[in-house]
Amino acid sequence: MDATERSMLEAAAHDAFAAAGDRPLDDALATLGWPEMLVAEPRDSIDVVFTALGRANGAATALDDVVAAGLGLRPRPALAVLLPGFSHWRPPGRLEGGRVRAEGLATARVTTAGELLVVCGPGDGSGAAHMVAVPVAAAAAEPRRGIDPGAGLHAVRVDHPAEPSGTVPWDAAVALARRALGHQIAGAARAMLDLARAHALDRVQFGRPIARFQAVRHRLAEALVWVEALEASLVAAADAPGPETAALAKAVAGRAAAAVAAHCQQVLAGIGFTTDHPFHRHLRRALVLDGLFGSADAIALDLGRRLVARRRVPTLVEL
Amino acid sequence: MRSGHDIGRSPTVAEFRDRLHEWLDAHAAELAPRHPLPGTLDEQVAQMQRVKAITYEAGWMRHGWPERVGGYGGSPVLRTELGAALAARDLVDPGLFSLVEVLAPTLIDFARPELAAQVVPRLLSGAEMWCQGFSEPGTGSDLASLRCRAVPADGDAASTTAWVVNGQKVWTSLAQYSDRCVLLARTGDAGSRHRGITAFFVDMDSPGITVAPIEMINGVREFCEVFFDDVVVPADRVLGEVDGGWAVAMSILPYERSSCFWQRIAFLYRRLEQLVGLVAGTEDERIAGVVGDAYVQLHALRARSRVTQHRLASGETLGAETSIDKVLVAAAEQAVYDAVRRLAPATVALDDSPEGERWRGEYLYSRAATIYGGTAEIQRNIIARRLLGLGADD
Numbered sequence: 203m204d205a206t207e208r209s210m211l212e213a214a215a216h217d218a219f220a221a222a223g224d225r226p227l228d229d230a231l232a233t234l235g236w237p238e239m240l241v242a243e244p245r246d247s248i249d250v251v252f253t254a255l256g257r258a259n260g261a262a263t264a265l266d267d268v269v270a271a272g273l274g275l276r277p278r279p280a281l282a283v284l285l286p287g288f289s290h291w292r293p294p295g296r297l298e299g300g301r302v303r304a305e306g307l308a309t310a311r312v313t314t315a316g317e318l319l320v321v322c323g324p325g326d327g328s329g330a331a332h333m334v335a336v337p338v339a340a341a342a343a344e345p346r347r348g349i350d351p352g353a354g355l356h357a358v359r360v361d362h363p364a365e366p367s368g369t370v371p372w373d374a375a376v377a378l379a380r381r382a383l384g385h386q387i388a389g390a391a392r393a394m395l396d397l398a399r400a401h402a403l404d405r406v407q408f409g410r411p412i413a414r415f416q417a418v419r420h421r422l423a424e425a426l427v428w429v430e431a432l433e434a435s436l437v438a439a440a441d442a443p444g445p446e447t448a449a450l451a452k453a454v455a456g457r458a459a460a461a462v463a464a465h466c467q468q469v470l471a472g473i474g475f476t477t478d479h480p481f482h483r484h485l486r487r488a489l490v491l492d493g494l495f496g497s498a499d500a501i502a503l504d505l506g507r508r509l510v511a512r513r514r515v516p517t518l519v520e521l
Numbered sequence: 522m523r524s525g526h527d528i529g530r531s532p533t534v535a536e537f538r539d540r541l542h543e544w545l546d547a548h549a550a551e552l553a554p555r556h557p558l559p560g561t562l563d564e565q566v567a568q569m570q571r572v573k574a575i576t577y578e579a580g581w582m583r584h585g586w587p588e589r590v591g592g593y594g595g596s597p598v599l600r601t602e603l604g605a606a607l608a609a610r611d612l613v614d615p616g617l618f619s620l621v622e623v624l625a626p627t628l629i630d631f632a633r634p635e636l637a638a639q640v641v642p643r644l645l646s647g648a649e650m651w652c653q654g655f656s657e658p659g660t661g662s663d664l665a666s667l668r669c670r671a672v673p674a675d676g677d678a679a680s681t682t683a684w685v686v687n688g689q690k691v692w693t694s695l696a697q698y699s700d701r702c703v704l705l706a707r708t709g710d711a712g713s714r715h716r717g718i719t720a721f722f723v724d725m726d727s728p729g730i731t732v733a734p735i736e737m738i739n740g741v742r743e744f745c746e747v748f749f750d751d752v753v754v755p756a757d758r759v760l761g762e763v764d765g766g767w768a769v770a771m772s773i774l775p776y777e778r779s780s781c782f783w784q785r786i787a788f789l790y791r792r793l794e795q796l797v798g799l800v801a802g803t804e805d806e807r808i809a810g811v812v813g814d815a816y817v818q819l820h821a822l823r824a825r826s827r828v829t830q831h832r833l834a835s836g837e838t839l840g841a842e843t844s845i846d847k848v849l850v851a852a853a854e855q856a857v858y859d860a861v862r863r864l865a866p867a868t869v870a871l872d873d874s875p876e877g878e879r880w881r882g883e884y885l886y887s888r889a890a891t892i893y894g895g896t897a898e899i900q901r902n903i904i905a906r907r908l909l910g911l912g913a914d915d
């Protein structure tokens with residue numbers, strides 16, 4: 203995708219999401235050419251679509267497509283994917299005695315799709331991840347409102363007869379999902395910063411806009427530092443794709459979201475504490491997205507264990 | 522073994538890096554410090570000048586610098602790679618080495634071409650050291666308030682053949698080793714702020730200059746007070762325009778905030794790895810978490826700095842957005858050394874071996890990361906005003 207095509211897609215995503223209002227954005231995404239564009243142009247389409255989703259605070263099930271594509275499958279609306287449980291990134295299923303047993307999360311697609319894809323990790327002794335598709339009717343899916351009802355997540359259990367199929371590249375799917383989530387968080391972080399910045403310029407106290415107070419300015423500056431660091435980490439993950447750079451981008455995303463949310467919430471103060479103001483939606487979404495495919499804390503700990511075990515601290519990206 | 526002369530005038534960055542590392546491997550013994558690390562400041566400075574001489578001689582130190590100052594041209598990213606490789610191999614101290622990036626571009630952009638052609642190769646090849654005389658006892662963050670004064674020796678500013686400098690600088694890093702100083706002095710009236718400052722390239726052996734090293738918090742005498750008593754500076758040593766010193770001072774930032782940072786980042790990865798080696802066997806369940814957190818912070822910085830280098834390499838002019846890099850580099854450096862202090866507290870506090878001295882010295886020095894080169898607060902002021910468009914503050 204060249205720069206012009208990319209900015210056209212950005213504008214189209216923005217318009218389509220704005221027109222959809224509070225409705226789920228899956229139809230809007232379909233009109234943009236998703237998920238075909240995911241297959242054709244994974245890098246730019248993930249970046250643009252998930253950034254726009256984050257900014258719009260939109261609910262969509264596009265993450266299922268990203269995981270499917272990461273597994274090497276053709277994404278399609280009738281295919282839902284079982285996501286790992288909150289804070290985890292291990293394959294959510296196990297294959298034992300001719301049955302698949304799984305516990306995890308799913309997007310709202312689990313209520314509309316025909317099939318649910320369950321990736322099963324070690325447990326059969328092979329160490330490799332296998333894939334099983336079960337009819338969604340065989341899965342017990344319960345909506346989880348939680349802190350962010352708009353996210354449309356479901357808690358899902360599966361216990362169904364199944365045989366192991368071929369192995370699938372779970373690590374690659376995790377990496378792609380983490381990049382998508384990283385972009386969505388970056389979009390949400392930009393949105394929070396935009397809201398706080400506009401408020402700082404608008405809100406007058408002590409006879410002047412609060413943007414004139416250094417304590418306020420420095421919080422917003424710090425928020426921008428985190429947003430920019432996150433966006434750069436996502437560039438690194440796309441330029442040097444792999445499990446580590448994707449893990450790091452997701453960890454930076456979690457850290458950035460927490461810092462940006464804290465600074466912006468403080469600047470928005472009372473108005474940002476109400477549900478009349480849109481800030482709270484982004485705060486909620488960021489908390490949920492941090493837990494999908496590993497929180498910043500869990501990923502940092504895991505990376506740290508690897509560094510210590512190997513006694514190596516690799517730089518990963520070069521000029 | 523191909524040297525830096527033989528890889529052509531415009532190698533790709535990856536080519537340059539690969540060949541350079543091959544060459545550094547082959548010359549490891551020759552380049553290795555002659556002293557146990559950390560060594561005294563005298564030893565560190567001598568080592569750096571020796572490494573500069575060897576790498577200049579072999580051509581590496583000339584890539585990325587313009588041909589008119591003895592370089593081989595090519596992208597500035599090439600010299601960034603060299604600095605990063607030297608720092609990551611503990612061959613030079615990245616802080617000392619970074620002064621090349623801080624000072625040479627100023628001469629290239631603002632000195633008379635003949636002067637630049639004469640002196641820049643001497644800096645690159647380790648024949649000379651230079652220092653930066655900006656800060657004064659009454660002037661730190663508010664650089665435009667500086668008072669060190671330069672007046673025409675004969676006639677007016679336009680016709681004088683020389684300037685006479687009086688005043689004091691402080692915290693001037695490595696002034697005691699330096700052959701020259703890039704000096705900012707007031708040439709306008711007392712209230713002229715940034716409009717009345719001129720940059721000079723001053724020989725440090727000029728009569729009337731006194732240098733008094735100051736001991737820093739880590740016990741090293743790296744920076745100095747520098748006194749100017751009727752120091753005569755020839756008019757052809759003005760850098761840029763008379764009263765145009767502000768532009769000279771501001772022009773330093775892009776290089777300081779790209780190449781220098783990449784070198785420091787390379788060094789920080791190495792030190793984090795060495796910390797892992799130091800503490801890996803110990804029973805401390807915090808190790809993985811603390812190391813992992815520092816790694817995440819370091820990666821965010823490296824990713825950002827990489828984007829900045831690519832912008833520089835593609836010919837973009839870097840500006841206020843490098844304040845983001847500056848905030849990140851300071852935060853990451855302090856995160857790495859906070860990890861050192863948390864995981865190896867006895868090493869930092871009590872270990873008198875050279876290794877302990879080194880960790881302790883670096884830990885203490887890391888506290889300056891939010892002070893030098895523009896404090897963390899000044900960076901946030903710039904980000905708020907220039908990048909977020911929040912207007913003037915109170």
Ligand SMILES: Cc1cc2nc3c(=O)[nH]c(=O)nc-3n(C[C@H](O)[C@H](O)[C@H](O)COP(=O)(O)OP(=O)(O)OC[C@H]3O[C@@H](n4cnc5c(N)ncnc54)[C@H](O)[C@@H]3O)c2cc1C
Pocket residue numbers: 652653654655656657660661662663691692693694695744889892893894895896897898899902
């Ligand atoms: C290791 C080291 C090496 C150095 N090397 C050199 C060198 O080679 N050459 C050279 O010229 N200088 C050098 N310096 C000096 C350095 O540039 C100054 O220390 C720096 O600019 C800060 O100035 P200051 O120390 O006077 O602090 P001040 O400017 O007095 O600031 C004190 C505190 O007030 C805060 N503050 C000041 N103004 C504002 C504001 N507008 N808004 C919010 N907070 C504010 C600062 O952030 C800081 O926390 C070096 C310093 C160090 C530590």
